[in-house]
Amino acid sequence: MLNQISSHRLYSLLSSFIREIMNATEPDLLLDALMKIFQRFVDCERIVVLDNDLNVKKIKGDTAEIDEDLKKMIQWVMNNHSPMSLPKGDAMIHIFPLVKAGKTLGVLLAWSNEEIVVETSELLRTFAFLSAVVLENLELYSSLQEQHKTLEATKNYMQRILDSFPQHIAVFDQDSRIVFANKGYSLSSFGEDIASKVTQLVQKTFLTGSRQTLEVEEGANFYSIVAEPIEYEGQPQVLLVITDVTNTKEVERLKAIDQLKTEFVANISHELKTPLAAIKAYAETILMSIEMLDQQTLNEFVQIIYKESQHLESILEGLLDFSKLEQRMMTLEKTTFDLTGLVRETMRSMEELARSKQVRLELLTREPVLIRADQKRIKQVITNLVNNGIKYSKEDSQEKYVRVRIERKGDKVLIEISDNGLGIPKEYHEKVFERFFRVGTVMDHRVEGTGLGLTIAKQIVELHGGRIWLESEPNVGTTVFVELPVGDER
Template sequence: MEIQQLLSKYMLEISKVDDENKLYYALVGILKRILDFQVLNVLKGNEVIYSEPTEVFIDNNHYIDYLQWIEERLQPTFLPFEDVYVGMIPIFKSSKLLSLVIILTTHEPTAETIDYLQLIAYLSGITLENLRLFRIVDDSRQYYETILNVSNDGIVVLYKEEIEFKNLKAEQILNEHPKLLSKIKENLESSTEFFEFEELQAFFSLSLKKIELFGEERTLVSIRNITTEKEIQKLREVDKIKTNFIANISHELRTPLAAIKAYVETMMGMPMSQEEIQEFLEIIFTQSQRLEQLLNDLLDFSQLESGTLKIKTEKTEICKVIERAKNAVQKFAEEHNVNILIECSNIMTICDPYKIEQVIVNLLSNAIKFSDRTKEHKYVKLSVVEENDKIRILVEDNGIGIPEDKIDKIFDKFYRVDNELTYAIPGTGLGLSIVKEIVELHGGEIKVESQVGVGSIFEVILPLSNNLS
């Protein structure tokens, strides 16, 4: 076979090799066609990495003195040594020696053969360098994939809003929370860089960053599970709220007790007219009612915490419940110059009338308590509407209102809206959490709309009838 054909065949063979040993096997094959040699060794550094025949090694005294010279010259060289020729064929790329082929032969090759060996060495060097680069790239890919896959954060790369890469953590998170991907795309469209996602009692913090890879724009998404941080934050908030609650409840208990004690001591220590006694007794009665309400709230809260808060349902005329609630707070409303307006038609339903009365009393009391002192005409309007097998009870006022960032917290246990408008208003922060629990035990829901300085609307939605009993 002609040399040109051998070279063509060799180029085809080495284009398919995927490791160094296969390259050297192909190299030995073409060298056998060109040269008649007895032994072939391939050196990498000072180590023999391939031999033909296997495990037959050339004495390094044959070539060791010429290694540096060959590395500088990078040309095939054959030198006589006793009765043989020692051939040294450098496998190189550019000026870099990649490996060195050492052969023993009895015939010195011609100048034309040396030229072919130079070409073969160069082609082999290109292939060998590519193989090593591919291995480096592959090792690097495995290295970085391993690092990315052991990360506690999810990492996603999006290309044209489709997932191009995701590490194992991201795959796990997206499988458990499939809605998260659509949320990512929504925020991507709105150019949001950071957002939080909550689902199934899990919290995630996400960052979206535009990057350029391979000359095109992509989005790097980092997903961090912050559930533990959120839980710690909530625990701290609860601890703070409980501390405030203890201070509030102590104050709430001490105030009526101090008033009762003061008025009783006055009655016991000095002569008083019947009118004065009656006035003092009314004050004492009012303060005792306040104490009773505090204790009832604490009892309800204790049942709420232990899960023992129950309702006893019966057929109930809702307007009568509302009337009793109005009567319970009427004097309180008069003291604050708040007018109570009622709009109610006869509606029969199944509910716990005493618990629903407690809900309405609480909503009316809050509306009165947080009325706007700067307004001349203060009111609380309570209306009841029957709609689509539901009862909608609306308590509307023109009080001080609730800040927008506080609305979603007002039903939390112990929570109170504290600002310059509310700091002097008594309260434990339990009422609305109890209200919410009672409403939900009835299979209903409670909503609120509010605007600071305008007023609030609380809406209680209850089933018209149910099987609760």
């Protein structure tokens, strides 16, 4: 049949076949082209393509039974990479291996009523070889596609899992660029402060090669940030996980408040019990022995009862003031007065207490400073702050003092109350103004008081539109600053 085809026709068929197999996008189309070209050169009743395991991959024509003898011949062809033709009944079976670089990818069987000449056999062998080359590439491409689909499915699966996490998760490369982020991180809207701290934490993790942690506060929310060094394809990366721990912090805060309330109640009970016990003891003594007591002793006992009653009254007034402030029921009665004079009068009233603690009181300002405010409440603030300076003085100090300075600054007035007492650790500088908070058990048991003084002072100052803060160092001393608006001096 090859002799009946002109050279031009042969080249045309070959060119057409090559185009078909090169354009084939899947093995099935390639095998169709191979079968078609075989039928051009051999008058075939049926054509079957088998894989290496002799499973049928493609068939054209009737189904053919492959017996054991035929299987042996097929196996010989596959092992020797050489075509074979053998008679089978009234037909001839032509077997061509699909071989590429010594690797057999399958075999083609063609049933025909005629023998194939050597020239035609070699040409068909060439077609089989070209088909094997493309077939291997198509199978490899198909395998890669399947792997890609599997990888994509796995990636999407993991992405959905990570997207379902409440944490904000991201992976950074060495240039601090995000190479992966879950939905939580992608949709997050952190402020510049957190963004800056994230960058610093990532860079520190790359630098140290160790796990880094950080807790930050933004608005009403608290975040825990963990940066973990990882490696991908030999390149160092950082896995960042941001967790919103606001609820956890809130629970911790509520527990701390409950604990402070418990301690506060215990402290208040002690504070009330002490003056009541003294009043009761001296009153019982007077009742039981009034006829035996001389006038001087009786006067001393009554003075003690009166003093303890005043102490009890001050405790109750503090509790009432705190209750009013908490319920926002406290109102201010503003008048214009000389703040310097008020402070001088307040310090004089506390000289006896200062002497008992060997503390020297000093007012460093002499000139009047007019201010419009609630005189009673400002006196309450000054009393509390000076009282704290006296109470928390160091027992072993040779020279103890509480100094007050008043300075007018534009439409503000600044009051500084400083001492050289025990001082307050830095971590408590803000907390000392919180309700129910007291600094350390040592100081708590050394001095009397409800622990509400600074809380009340802060709220009174803020009610005036001012602010209060402190600077302190343990065993050096404390300075409390009170800044108040001067107000309308009328």
